[in-house]
Amino acid sequence: MLSEALVEIRDVNFAYDSRPILKGINMSFPKGRLIAIMGLSGCGKTTLLRHIGGVLKPTKGYVKVDGQVIHELDQDGLYRMRRKMGMLFQFGALFTDMTVFDNVAFQMREHTDLPEEIIRDLVMMKLHAVGLYGTQNLMPAELSGGMARRVALARTIALDPMLIMYDEPFAGLDPISLTVVGQLIRRLNDALGATSIVVTHDVQESLKIVDYIYFVSDGAIIAEGTADDIRASGEAFVHQFVYGEMDGPIPFHYPAGDFNLDLGVKDQRGAA
Amino acid sequence: MPIARGLRGIGARVVNGVWRIGFGARFFMMTLFYSGMSFRRFRLTVRELFFTGVMSLIIILVAGLFVGIVLGMQGYETLKRYGSESALGTLVALSLVRELGPVLAALLFASRAGSAMTAEIGLMKATEQISAMEMMAVNPIARVVAPRFWAGVISMPLLAAMFSAMGVFGGYMVGVVMIGVDEGSFWSQMQSAVDFQHDILNGVIKSLVFGVAVTVISLFEGYDAPPTAEGVSGATTRTVVQSSLAILLLDVILTAFMFRGD
Ligand SMILES: Nc1ncnc2c1ncn2[C@@H]1O[C@H](COP(=O)(O)OP(=O)(O)OP(=O)(O)O)[C@@H](O)[C@H]1O
Ligand SMILES: [Mg+2]
Numbered sequence: 224m225l226s227e228a229l230v231e232i233r234d235v236n237f238a239y240d241s242r243p244i245l246k247g248i249n250m251s252f253p254k255g256r257l258i259a260i261m262g263l264s265g266c267g268k269t270t271l272l273r274h275i276g277g278v279l280k281p282t283k284g285y286v287k288v289d290g291q292v293i294h295e296l297d298q299d300g301l302y303r304m305r306r307k308m309g310m311l312f313q314f315g316a317l318f319t320d321m322t323v324f325d326n327v328a329f330q331m332r333e334h335t336d337l338p339e340e341i342i343r344d345l346v347m348m349k350l351h352a353v354g355l356y357g358t359q360n361l362m363p364a365e366l367s368g369g370m371a372r373r374v375a376l377a378r379t380i381a382l383d384p385m386l387i388m389y390d391e392p393f394a395g396l397d398p399i400s401l402t403v404v405g406q407l408i409r410r411l412n413d414a415l416g417a418t419s420i421v422v423t424h425d426v427q428e429s430l431k432i433v434d435y436i437y438f439v440s441d442g443a444i445i446a447e448g449t450a451d452d453i454r455a456s457g458e459a460f461v462h463q464f465v466y467g468e469m470d471g472p473i474p475f476h477y478p479a480g481d482f483n484l485d486l487g488v489k490d491q492r493g494a495a
Numbered sequence: 496m497p498i499a500r501g502l503r504g505i506g507a508r509v510v511n512g513v514w515r516i517g518f519g520a521r522f523f524m525m526t527l528f529y530s531g532m533s534f535r536r537f538r539l540t541v542r543e544l545f546f547t548g549v550m551s552l553i554i555i556l557v558a559g560l561f562v563g564i565v566l567g568m569q570g571y572e573t574l575k576r577y578g579s580e581s582a583l584g585t586l587v588a589l590s591l592v593r594e595l596g597p598v599l600a601a602l603l604f605a606s607r608a609g610s611a612m613t614a615e616i617g618l619m620k621a622t623e624q625i626s627a628m629e630m631m632a633v634n635p636i637a638r639v640v641a642p643r644f645w646a647g648v649i650s651m652p653l654l655a656a657m658f659s660a661m662g663v664f665g666g667y668m669v670g671v672v673m674i675g676v677d678e679g680s681f682w683s684q685m686q687s688a689v690d691f692q693h694d695i696l697n698g699v700i701k702s703l704v705f706g707v708a709v710t711v712i713s714l715f716e717g718y719d720a721p722p723t724a725e726g727v728s729g730a731t732t733r734t735v736v737q738s739s740l741a742i743l744l745l746d747v748i749l750t751a752f753m754f755r756g757d
Contacts, residue, residue: 276630305632316627319619333633 229254229386229418230275234284237270244270246442247284257412257419259429261464262439268422269313271439272388275420276310277301288386306334309384313391315375317363323350323374324359330381349377354403368395373404380411386418387411393425401425405432426465430454438464519715522636526644526714529637539642540649547608547643548650552657554607555600559658562595563587563665570666571674580676584685587666588659592689592698593754596659598746601705604647604654605738609713612643613734616717617727625718640718644710651706652699659698697753704745709738 230252237245244267252258260268273279274286277293286293288304296304317326327346331337337345350356353373363371372395379387392408393401409432412419423429429436430450438446438461446453446461453461533540570586616639619625628635663685670676689695713734720730 278626278629302632302634305630308630310627310630312623312627312630314623316623318624318627319622320615330631330633333631333638 227254228252228287229289230420231287232271232274232284233287235271235274235281235286236283237267237274237279237281244442245274245281248439248442248444250437250444252418252420254418255412255416256434257409257421257432259421259423259433259436260439261423261426261429261436264424266439267442268439269390272310272390272420272422275386275388276305276308306382307385309379309382309387311372311375311379311387311389311392313394315363315368315371317366317371317375317378319363321363322359323355323361323363323366326363326374327359327377327381329378334382345381346377349381350374352380352407353377354400369397369400372396373400376404376407380415383415384417385415387420389419389421389423391423392421393423393428401428405429408432426467430465515719518719519711522715522718523711525636526641526711529634530641530645532637533641533645539638540645543643543646544650547604547612547646548654551604551607551650551654554603555654555658556661558599558603559591559596559661560665562599562658563591563662563667564669565665566590566595566662567666567669567674571670571676580670581680582684582688583666583670583676584663584681585688587670588663588685588689589694591659591662591666592694594698594746594750596662597655597698597702597705598742600655600658601651601702601709601742602739603658604651604706605709605713605742606735608647608650609709609734609738610731612647612710612713613717613720613731614727616640616643616714617720617722617730620718620720621722621724621727640714643714647710647713648703648706651709652702655698655702655705697749700753701746701749704749705742708741708745712738712741 228251230250232248232250235245235248236243248271250260260271262268270279274281275288275293277296280294285295289307291300291304293301293304317323318329321329324346327349328342331342331345346359347356350359353376355370355373355377358366358370358374363374366374372392376389376392379389387408389408392404396404405428408419408421411417421429421433430453433450435449436447436453437444440460446456446458448456453465456462456465566587567583570583570590571580574580574582574586616625619639625635625639628638667681671678671681716730716734716737717727720726
């Protein structure tokens with residue numbers, strides 16, 4: 224791909240205890256692009272984002288952001304790097320003891336000396352952008368799941384980061400919010416000149432907005448390409464994923480023994 | 496080999512326990528190291544002072560009153576046998592200031608505020624709020640843990656003092672108002688017997704030490720809790736058990752040093 228990559232992932236391997244999760248991942252995220260990572264539940268997408276954020280360390284390989292190897296940074300360096308990143312957590316992770324307003328204002332208050340009036344205006348702008356102007360005095364417990372995710376989105380972009388990571392931004396949204404959030408992600412990316420990584424299952428929505436797509440299965444990349452490449456792809460698993468078919472090369476089940484054996488429907492020799 | 500397995504089990508527990516003490520000590524050091532923000536932005540600490548200190552006030556006052564009443568009744572019973580009912584004030588005040596105030600207030604504090612701190616931080620961890628904070632380049636030890644630590648350390652001696660004051664009042668109600676001990680000797684004997692440095696200051700030192708122990712245990716258990724419902728509930732239980740034992744053990748040690756037969 225292009226030479227000027229903001230994020231470079233080279234041969235990243237990772238295991239929880241001794242169970243390998245990531246097996247030699249190579250990706251590159253050029254500046255200004257909006258890139259999706261897709262894959263089945265449990266294939267290691269969140270784990271990969273954690274590597275970019277420096278929460279987890281690869282057992283082999285490295286992740287480079289803005290020219291620096293993440294796992295070699297000390298705490299100060301890592302925190303300086305994270306100030307330039309925004310991460311939308313899969314389950315929102317709003318601070319439950321603060322109002323919506325304080326949640327969105329959190330980073331502005333922690334990292335800047337902006338006066339309260341300006342913070343107020345900025346927070347209202349961010350809330351307006353996600354369609355939740357007017358909810359600023361609610362507590363997170365008073366929001367629906369989809370609203371909480373949109374507040375979390377507003378909080379993620381509070382400081383206009385150069386790299387935005389979205390972990391399942393579309394989960395639990397109604398069709399209208401889905402389109403709005405999808406467009407918002409695209410617009411934020413272009414307006415801020417940011418680079419965005421969207422982890423999602425929502426193939427149709429992301430095909431509409433992203434520049435490039437990686438398919439991950441079982442800890443390795445199995446396909447990649449632009450939205451048009453993917454739509455036109457003849458590869459069986461891509462086709463299966465894009466059109467949501469039951470039958471195909473990607474197994475739906477967690478790797479384990481034969482369920483029929485467990486039920487006693489079959490005997491050990493496999494005869495029904 | 497059941498014996499070998501038993502031994503291995505004991506060994507694993509001991510090793511695990513030593514590890515946890517090590518982690519706890521490191522956590523305590525980190526908390527002290529990152530305490531700057533708790534004072535630079537004192538509002539954060541004040542907020543926690545409200546939740547830990549002020550919210551514990553009612554239970555501390557009520558418990559102090561009850562303990563004082565019982566001390567008044569029991570003390571009167573015993574002192575009457577030696578004809579020294581007038582020393583009731585001294586008895587009540589000394590027992591409270593030296594011993595019962597710091598210890599009982601700390602035990603109540605551990606079960607009221609300590610368990611709440613553990614559960615709160617454990618849940619923040621389980622719902623990824625701590626991770627989110629770290630991803631926003633905000634150190635959770637500085638932002639979440641340290642203000643709670645200082646709030647606990649500041650409120651503990653104050654709560655113990657309230658407890659003792661309420662207890663003395665309870666003893667006064669029973670002894671003077673109800674039973675009829677002479678009011679003048681109740682107060683004057685108390686005043687001459689209670690020494691500021693020897694009794695009050697030592698009591699304050701005790702409650703400061705208890706405050707540090709209880710808040711460090713509570714915060715560490717919360718921060719170290721497995722991010723699940725069972726993990727948090729187990730951690731909350733451990734907070735109460737370990738804090739209570741720590742308070743009583745520290746009390747033995749401190750008392751041995753403070754009141755060596757003089
Ligand atoms: N803390 C952990 N300890 C051990 N194993 C873990 C841990 N977190 C995740 N895993 C395992 O790592 C694998 C990848 O998890 P990950 O959260 O990255 O999946 P994901 O691709 O984000 O899935 P989803 O789409 O459901 O969010 C899973 O099989 C999971 O069982
Ligand atoms: Mg995930």
